[in-house]
Amino acid sequence: MxxxxxxxxxxxGLTAWHRTCPACHYESAALPPTINDAAVHLQVDEAERETGLKAIRVANFQTIIDYAARLATPGAQRLLDVGAAHGWFLEVARKRFQVLGMEPDTTVASRTAARGLPVRNGYFPDALEADERFDVIVFNDVIEHIPDIRAALAACRERLYPGGILILNLPNSRGFFYQLSKLLARLGWRAPFDRLWQKGLPSPHVHYFQADNLTALVGQQGMELKLRAELPSVRAAGLLERLRCAGQGTPFSNYLQYAAIMLSIPLLRLFPSDIVVCAYRKPDA
Ligand SMILES: [Zn+2]
Incomplete structure (x- = not known):
């Protein structure tokens, strides 16, 4: 291949479904998506995920909106959020942009729309009108799920106005936790590696990038890198809440884990983060 x-x-790679490129370090997984499959859906308690992950993600979303506002052309208004899920990004983004969200999961899309957020059920770019164009297109933890990523990136270029900005927020294959999971998989414990690829979830990851190979791929569409940054994958805010709703632990073990993670946060800053953000600009002409 x-x-x-x-x-x-x-x-x-490390499993039957995992492959790696020795030249550019791109990684892929042959994991089938099962989105809108009711049986798999039952495994994921959306309400639990909502409370647990929100604090850290909203903090990172504010940073991403600041990047978008800084890089977009003056007067830029229209922002498309591909894979809007619960609408957390839309809630932050609509303070600055005129927003539209796109969400392929019917149940999630209708729940988000019911909260008054502008979200459309369907896939990008098929669910867009023929003439819809945007100043900013954002993928938050979405692009790594899309099998035909080249087609998606070509559609981004087509759907951006000249000078428009594409922002990709995604897992970093150089990240500390991903590298650790690979080490553990080599030692025979595969669960963390499977989990980071979201194996068995409705829409598993099919790609793992770092900023350089991602930029090479997006560059093939004639888009130019304007910004690359790492965002924290562990923040103090909301951590205890997250441990509580993840689960099975007693209050004592939750506090113990909380203390261990809080102590490790300064140490983690020494390593590449597991979240990378890159922003690309479509040329003017
Ligand atoms: Zn390669």
């Missing part, structure tokens, strides 16, 4: 970024032959 050829690498989708550089065309080099890919090599077998």
């Amino acid at each position: 050829e690498c989708i970024v550089c065309g080099h032959s890919t090599a077998a």
Whole structure:
């Protein structure tokens, strides 16, 4: 199999479904999506996920909106959020932009729309009108789920106004936790590695990038890198809440984990974060 970024032959990875490119370090997974499959849906308690993840994600979303406002052309208004899920990004983004969200999961989309957020049920770009264009398009933890990523990136270029900005927020294959999960998988404990790929969830990851190979792929669409940054994958805010709703733990073990993670936050800053954000600009002409 050829690498989708550089065309080099890919090599077998750590599992039967995992492959890596020895030249550019792009990683792929042959994990089938099961979105809108009711049986898998029952495994994911959306309400629990909502409370647990919100604090850290909203903090990162504010940073992303600040990037978008800084990089977009003066007077930029229209922002498209692909894979809007619960609408948390829309809630932050609509303070600055005129927003539209797109969400393929019918149940999630209708719940988000019921909260008064402008979200459309469907896939990007098929669910857009023929003439719809945007100043900013954002993918938050979405692009790594899309099998035909080249087609999605080509559609981004087509759907942006000249000078428009594409922002990709995604897992970083250089990240500390991902690297640790690979080490553990090599030692025989595969659960953390499977989990970071979201194996068995409705829409697993099919790509793992870092900023350089992602930029090479997006560059093939004639888009120019304007900003690359890492965002914290662990924040103090909301951490205790997150541990509580993740689960099975007693209050004592939750506090113990909380203390251990709080102590490790300064140490984690020494390593690459597991979240990378890149912003690209469509040329003017
Ligand atoms: Zn490659």
